[in-house]
Amino acid sequence: MSSDRTPVLAPEWLSVPDDPNDLAAGVWPITAHRTGDGELSIGGVAASDLRAEFGTPALLLDEEDARSRAVAAQRAFTRAAEANGTKARVYYAGKAFLSVEIARWMTDAGLGIDVASRGELETALAAGVAPERIGFHGNNKQAHELVRAVEVGVGTVIVDSDVEIERLGTITSRLGRTQNVLVRVRSGVHADTHDFLATAHEDQKFGYSLADAAGAVARIRELEGLQFLGLHCHIGSQIFGVDGFRESAARVLELHSELLEGGDVPLMNLGGGFGIAYTRADDPTPLAELARGIVAAVAEECFRLGVALPELAFEPGRSIIGPSGVSLYEVGTTKRVGLSGGDRTYISVDGGMSDNARPALYGAQYSARLASREGAGEPELSRVVGLHCESGDIVVDHEYLPADTAPGDLLAVPATGAYCAALSSNYNHTPRPPIVAVRGGRARLIVRGETIDDLLARDVAYTTDAFGADAEEGEE
Known part of the structure; x- marks a missing residue:
């Protein structure tokens, strides 16, 4: 790929892809492929079907x-x-x-x-x-x-x-x-x-x-x-x-x-x-x-x-487990930012450092692709970011994604099987996502995702009135 297509903002190791929908060999699990209509399938299960059953974000494991x-x-x-x-x-x-x-x-x-x-x-x-x-x-x-x-x-x-x-x-x-x-x-x-x-x-x-x-x-x-x-x-x-x-x-x-x-x-x-x-x-x-x-x-x-x-x-x-994992997110907002070295598009998803802390901890690099469809736009330098109140809440620091990536699209990040769920947290009171095994056209839950009720269940003041009673007595 000619160097004149590479903006200054992109690192040297990242080249502009001929096709921003391709799935790089060795990065994605062995069953990952695009279906006839361009949708990402893992373990024989389409991304949209996984969202319908388990929601997003979700960690998918190719069994x-x-x-x-x-x-x-x-x-x-x-x-x-x-x-x-x-x-x-x-x-x-x-x-x-x-x-x-x-x-x-x-x-x-x-x-x-x-x-x-x-x-x-x-x-x-x-x-x-x-x-x-x-x-x-x-x-x-x-x-x-x-x-x-x-x-x-x-x-x-x-x-x-x-x-x-x-x-x-x-x-x-x-x-x-x-x-x-x-x-x-x-x-x-x-x-x-x-x-x-x-x-x-x-x-x-x-x-x-x-x-x-x-x-x-x-x-x-x-x-x-x-x-x-x-x-x-x-x-x-x-x-x-x-x-x-x-x-x-x-x-x-x-x-x-x-x-x-x-x-x-x-x-x-x-x-x-x-x-x-x-x-x-x-x-x-x-x-x-x-x-x-x-x-x-x-x-x-x-x-x-x-x-x-x-x-x-x-x-x-x-x-063993790292290449088997793919994190599935839904795009919430997109924002193009003009910088001195060129433009960068920020793509916000419904997860972030609470389900993948490695970019924030180590500056770890990841890849990303549209999952619910193939994009029709030209490759555009993008940064995938999370929902958390931290500027360092980055999911994928540098990636080329189709210029028509839009809210509601599904985005998949490969190689997340290791040290993502293991390091996950409830930062900003965010429930941890479900973990789903896919194989042979079937998807099954292996670790239940958390709910807001799960988070509140550990809060004593929410589950009992003891704290409130003590507070009232103290005020008197």
Whole structure:
């Protein structure tokens, strides 16, 4: 596309599309397509039918897409491990998005579940996930959370501090149980991602430095109720390529080798963080290629160190559920703003940072397309914004949409399956939207949307007259 068609306001990575109605391959879920009349269909269900049944905004999950990605992840890491003479455990990172239904999809595919709170733990258990297939993360697990984890028999607890080691040791002693643990370490490899998403550099809250981890392991080995399995390292999120994982694994394996002098270290968990495409400019490394590259790098380093290749574990989340999600909105208003570098059209929708906080938190970029029809207008530089009283309430920062986009149109934003519902809020007293699974021409609710009554039900002054009576007494 010629550069003279690109206004100054558009970022370099965003090109003017020949067709502002096209659906970029790799950004949309596998069943997304336009019907004969131009309407967006996902899972065999038309956007207008979804609005009629569930309203907007709504988060749509392509069940076929999510299940197939989960199966592919299990296969990729298992085959890569077997090719190098070891085994692999694959956990779905529930923090990306977790519900009872999603947990069942993941376990159907052979994955375990990685949880990071009591709520995520209870959701996994409610889905019937075998406790031994659950890994429990977190830098500040409360005593009641650890008690619950030990009582139900969670497979691994990833310990994060000396305080937690002692806390867990006390609990296992009191309950007469033994708990398998991994020690989370910071490899010092700074992932090529947003600072808030990089989790292995030194100046942040997670885990032990490589220098301090050996002391933590020694203490664990002293405690009768704790069984040390190995090290855990997660370098960040939305990462493309193998290099960061390779360098991190090499550093962690040096420590792994040293720890073998004090006993077995049967497992190494290298976390997740595998990136996806949010726009057509993104070029994520295919998961199977990542799996082969990471496992081969670990095997090579083990050979160099003269140690046996341990069993490996991985925690994909975004790469499974992210591309499966599409947020469906209704356009409320449009407004063209003339700026020194050119015009931009602001398109306001009936959701926003309450159902997708990532643009406000990280400056995350997304794509958008008309969903209820094909637009007839020329591509027009647009910004999709939400309904909230914040200038930073941006849904899609930069996109070309048809110039005839108008109030009442449906707008779809792809790649919203991960960290959108999980980070959602009731900002401005906005109810959170429903989550709908679509597959084979059928749509079904898997998480009910909130109502205004739901919001008011938590307000004590609304549900009882106690507050009002107290206020009246105080005034007298």
